[in-house]
Amino acid sequence: MRYALCVMRFFMTKNKIILTICLASLFGLFAGVVGALIAKVYIFNEIPYLEPINLSSDNYSRSNLIIRGAKKVIVSQDIKVEEIINSTYNSIVGIFKKNADNYYQLNNEIESGLIITSDGWIIAKALPENSKNEDFIIITRSNEIYNIDKIIKDKMTSFDFIHVQGVKDFSVKSFSDIQEIKNGQLVMTASWKNENYLTSIAGRLNNSKLVKSSDSFSDELVLTNNFNETKDLILFNLNGQIVGLRDKNNIIRPITHFQSAIQSLLKNQKIQRPILGVYYINLSDIISKDIQYKKGAMIRKNNLGISIIKNSPADSAGLREGDIITTINNTELNKNNNLTYIIQNYSAEDSVTIEYLRNNEKKKIEVKLGAY
Known part of the structure; x- marks a missing residue:
């Protein structure tokens, strides 16, 4: 009899312990859920719940990167840069001094050129003043060679507009609007030699003159990195749009400096600003x-x-x-x-x-x- 009572007491005590553990677990789970809801509503209300953080939104930065975990940030950035390199690759050409043998080494270009129209207009840093059409040729990424039939100089920007014969389907990238160029914006450099660097806009610098002209630009883009070793420099944003070009004085001109010249060129076959x-x-x-x-x-x-x-x-x-x-x-x-x-x-x-x-x-x- 005494043995039976001991057994009953043992099981009653064990049941109480199990019940206590279950109740404690239940209250702990409830407290965790309530705490998470409070944190979501009052503390982390700007962070998407169970979603990737999109850094291109206005609440974060201008970077066009999506973070799904700290370890994936660099990988995501590398993928984005690779996409831009691939999308802009065919819009850049090499300008070469023409030789009698008609063969060329692809790393011996004299300038990089940027295609601006599908029918053969290219912009590049100014060639020598007395340059003739027959002195140069254009080579595309697909290793096609084109003769030049026009070189038109833009005195305001010290760039040349070059036209090649027999083209209808050149790859063209759109222009970034000046209002879309922001301090801290990520941009990528590009050139014929595939010198690609990821950097950012440090700011737009105006010259120190207080009085400005209605008929000439006085601003330039400044980067957070100095790329003196890069002879040619074309800037693209992370949407693949053209942001700016570096001139022979190492000034990076916003692409909008060229818009009225391009409009005139297409309409009148000459530059009138x-x-x-x-x-x-x-x-x-x-x-x-x-x-x-x-x-x-x-x-x-x-x-x-x-x-x-x-x-x-x-x-x-x-x-x-x-x-x-x-x-x-x-x-x-x-x-x-x-x-x-x-x-x-x-x-x-x-x-x-x-x-x-x-x-x-x-x-x-x-x-x-x-x-x-």
């Missing part, structure tokens, strides 16, 4: 107690004492020193849209409507842009 003919201060770039307006282009004398070029469209339209241009065709002038970029987005001889302030009075005029 638009002219307004004013010198100005971008009010978004300065702080002054004497000027109540914080944006716009105030016409001002340059270091040579010229504010409006004689017989220019601005002169003919009656603009004066001290006028503040506020809009061009309803596009507001501000920190992101200065007068030069707006004017240079048009073609020579286009007509534009200019709104401006004179002695605090709003005025409006129609101006036909000149050409040079």
Whole structure:
């Protein structure tokens, strides 16, 4: 009898222990779920739950990378860079000095060229001043050799526009808009020699001159790395768009510097850039107690004492020193849209409507842009 009672007590005690363990586990699980929900709602609400973190979203950075785990970051970046290299590979050509034997070593190019139209227009750093079409040939990535039938020089940028014969299907990449070029943005360098580097935009640098021209650019792109060892440098963003080109003075020009020249080239078979003919201060770039307006282009004398070029469209339209241009065709002038970029987005001889302030009075005029 005593033995039976001992057995019963043993099993009752064991059941209590098991019950206690089960209850503790249940409460622990419940607390964990509640804690996770609180963390998700109040602490980590910006992080996608059970999803990859997309670093191209506005909440993170401009990098077009998706992180699915810390160990995969470098792998993902390498894959993205490889995609860009492959997508831009065929849009770059080599420019070679023509030889009588008609054979070429592919690493002996004199310049890299960037294809800008499918029918054979290429842009490259300026060839020697007295260069003739028959002095050079173009070689593509598929090792096809093309003769040059046109070389047109762009004096503003020190680049040449080169055309080759008999082409209809060259590979072309789109241009990045100047507003899409951001500090810290990842970009990739490319050249005929496949010198590919991943770097980033450190900023857009304007020259130190306070007074600028409506008819020439004064800004350049600065990279976080200095690629002096790379003779030619073409910049692409991680969408495969063209961002900029380095000129013979090692200045990296945004691709938008070439847009009006390209438009003119395709339309007229020659380069004509638009002219307004004013010198100005971008009010978004300065702080002054004497000027109540914080944006716009105030016409001002340059270091040579010229504010409006004689017989220019601005002169003919009656603009004066001290006028503040506020809009061009309803596009507001501000920190992101200065007068030069707006004017240079048009073609020579286009007509534009200019709104401006004179002695605090709003005025409006129609101006036909000149050409040079």
